[in-house]
Amino acid sequence: MRTAYKVFAWLVALGVVVQAASVVWAVAGLGIWVDKDGGVLDKAAFESEETLFPEVAGFMIHGLSGMMIIPALALIFLIVSFFAKVPGGIAWAAYVLLAVVVQVALGIYGHEAAVWGLLHGINAMILFSLAVYAGLRVSSLERRPIAPAAEHEPV
Amino acid sequence: MSSRLRLVLACLATAALVVPLGWLWWSSLMPDEYSVMEMGYTDLGGGPVPAGAPGHGAGAHGGPHGGTPVDVATLVEDGTGKADVRLDLTAREESFTLASGREVSGYTLNGASPGPTLRATQGDLVEVRLTNENVPEGVTLHWHGIDVPNAMDGVAGVTQDAVLEGETFTYRFVAEQAGTYWYHSHQISHEQVRRGLLGAVVVQPAAPGTGSARPGTGISTGSSAAGQFADVEALVHMYDGQRTVNGQVGDVEVPADPGTTVRVRVINTDNGPMTIWVSGADYRVLAVDGTEVNAPGPVSDQALVVTAGGRADLAVVVPEDGARVELAGNAVVLGPTGVDVRAEPAPTTFVDLLTYGEPAAAGLDPTEADRRFDYVMGRRPGFHDGRPGLWWTINGHMWPDVPMYTVATGDVVTMRIQNDSGEVHPMHLHGHHALVLSRDGEPATGSPWWVDSLNVRDGESYEVAFLADNPGVWMDHCHNLPHAAEGLVAHLMYAGYTTSFKAGGHARNEPE
Numbered sequence: 282m283r284t285a286y287k288v289f290a291w292l293v294a295l296g297v298v299v300q301a302a303s304v305v306w307a308v309a310g311l312g313i314w315v316d317k318d319g320g321v322l323d324k325a326a327f328e329s330e331e332t333l334f335p336e337v338a339g340f341m342i343h344g345l346s347g348m349m350i351i352p353a354l355a356l357i358f359l360i361v362s363f364f365a366k367v368p369g370g371i372a373w374a375a376y377v378l379l380a381v382v383v384q385v386a387l388g389i390y391g392h393e394a395a396v397w398g399l400l401h402g403i404n405a406m407i408l409f410s411l412a413v414y415a416g417l418r419v420s421s422l423e424r425r426p427i428a429p430a431a432e433h434e435p436v
Numbered sequence: 437m438s439s440r441l442r443l444v445l446a447c448l449a450t451a452a453l454v455v456p457l458g459w460l461w462w463s464s465l466m467p468d469e470y471s472v473m474e475m476g477y478t479d480l481g482g483g484p485v486p487a488g489a490p491g492h493g494a495g496a497h498g499g500p501h502g503g504t505p506v507d508v509a510t511l512v513e514d515g516t517g518k519a520d521v522r523l524d525l526t527a528r529e530e531s532f533t534l535a536s537g538r539e540v541s542g543y544t545l546n547g548a549s550p551g552p553t554l555r556a557t558q559g560d561l562v563e564v565r566l567t568n569e570n571v572p573e574g575v576t577l578h579w580h581g582i583d584v585p586n587a588m589d590g591v592a593g594v595t596q597d598a599v600l601e602g603e604t605f606t607y608r609f610v611a612e613q614a615g616t617y618w619y620h621s622h623q624i625s626h627e628q629v630r631r632g633l634l635g636a637v638v639v640q641p642a643a644p645g646t647g648s649a650r651p652g653t654g655i656s657t658g659s660s661a662a663g664q665f666a667d668v669e670a671l672v673h674m675y676d677g678q679r680t681v682n683g684q685v686g687d688v689e690v691p692a693d694p695g696t697t698v699r700v701r702v703i704n705t706d707n708g709p710m711t712i713w714v715s716g717a718d719y720r721v722l723a724v725d726g727t728e729v730n731a732p733g734p735v736s737d738q739a740l741v742v743t744a745g746g747r748a749d750l751a752v753v754v755p756e757d758g759a760r761v762e763l764a765g766n767a768v769v770l771g772p773t774g775v776d777v778r779a780e781p782a783p784t785t786f787v788d789l790l791t792y793g794e795p796a797a798a799g800l801d802p803t804e805a806d807r808r809f810d811y812v813m814g815r816r817p818g819f820h821d822g823r824p825g826l827w828w829t830i831n832g833h834m835w836p837d838v839p840m841y842t843v844a845t846g847d848v849v850t851m852r853i854q855n856d857s858g859e860v861h862p863m864h865l866h867g868h869h870a871l872v873l874s875r876d877g878e879p880a881t882g883s884p885w886w887v888d889s890l891n892v893r894d895g896e897s898y899e900v901a902f903l904a905d906n907p908g909v910w911m912d913h914c915h916n917l918p919h920a921a922e923g924l925v926a927h928l929m930y931a932g933y934t935t936s937f938k939a940g941g942h943a944r945n946e947p948e
Contacts, residue, residue: 321765324708363446
């Protein structure tokens, strides 16, 4: 279970990497499409569900991954933490899930006011750091005796 | 802590997370077959309970004058006379080639997409025979903007069953309103419309001097008291990422002598609002959604928004060196053959139809409204038929638990359409035209502004009014068709009427 805990922590972190890469890839593709091919992006084009340019897949990956896959991973991560007996592990899994919830909310509100998008980018760093730390600390705990820490573990 | 206790606590914590989510998921699942009559809850808009209205929950309990409810399938055009205009349309799923040379896999009507333009004169009895040759999911035709009898409205699972492979359905209606409209499938509409099951409808006024069609060109010419004019429809549709005008890409040339007036009937068949403007000339907005604007003034350096499903007829007096009607990357070029007109960038200011034109009697008194409805759009996370996501809400309720707007024939109805959802929504009410009364509390002061497709941007609140004079069960939905498929759909129901058609089931009806 401890291995599963580590795996899910790293999967959430990997998800953030995919998110950052896919959205920048898509924006770059959009820029090239408009700039070099004279593409016209308006609401109708935006809503067309058509492949205007190949990199539009990046927006889809970002949406699908951000709205479904990463939240599901974070939820499973928290459930795994209940069973993993990692000292302090539940708290860190909960922080990760909280950061995911905030991240999704900022992503949604970014469609209303762009400033939330700014915070969405910053919170991505926080989420990534939390997930990486949650994974790393299992490895570091494994190199040390953990019995005393277990006494103070929150449930 | 003992390991057994720890395990029990872990299981309880897991259950505390999973059980509510599972319950939300399970309760959102739709049955294989359902009737819109059973959907949501009755909303009487503060009016009296009309005869035949249900007491609790939606669903007809009696006829409009008591007795058994009237099935909407019986609401057909009166009379069995010979049609003035007949059109046979055969729907096929196939590959076809755009003018740009791009091969598109989609749907055609009589081998082409857009399908043939239906041309009629005001007052004509129109008869369209739709045959489905090979579309496995079935097809229908909805007459967008034409207030047809309910059984002719073409909504699969509400007003008819989808026309399956090898079947034929005949639509008959009187083209009572002159103007620009369009037809499209209302079976799996978010996919079938996008992939080409659509065409234009032009109803010329009954007055003398109207144009005659030149087959195949989409251009009709004629003469009026004011002299020669041309009349052209510009049906904008995106195929496979390629925006087209009447199926063509780039500049669509319409030869016109300088000094003549050209009526350009712009039809937006895509899923989002479109910004249009004219390079090289002023223009007037002659009509919106098939209704003439009263005393339309000249517009210069301003763009016009044509919402998804909406239409705008522009009048352009052709200058010596031509003009371009700019349509999202393509253009209709008016002028002598081969004229080269410089494309101007999109203006940054817009025609506001709230104040455009001159006031006139609208023939509807909203101060005496019998019912006042709210249609407030929002968005929240949840499950839609088992799929997790961020879904639309109407008055705080998620589909299918949405209001059933219930009216009696003859009611004057007002509706506040408010958008708190974070995205623009082109709202389309079937079978009726609504008069815009105000936007964000600012009253309409221009020409009476009648719509069937209203662009409601995020944060905006419109008040509209309409006369409930066309009995049946009518969709009132977002014409960003994927949004409709995501649950942004409600219905306007006349008390005492019911539908025996069902979504899903053996008929495989899927209206959105």
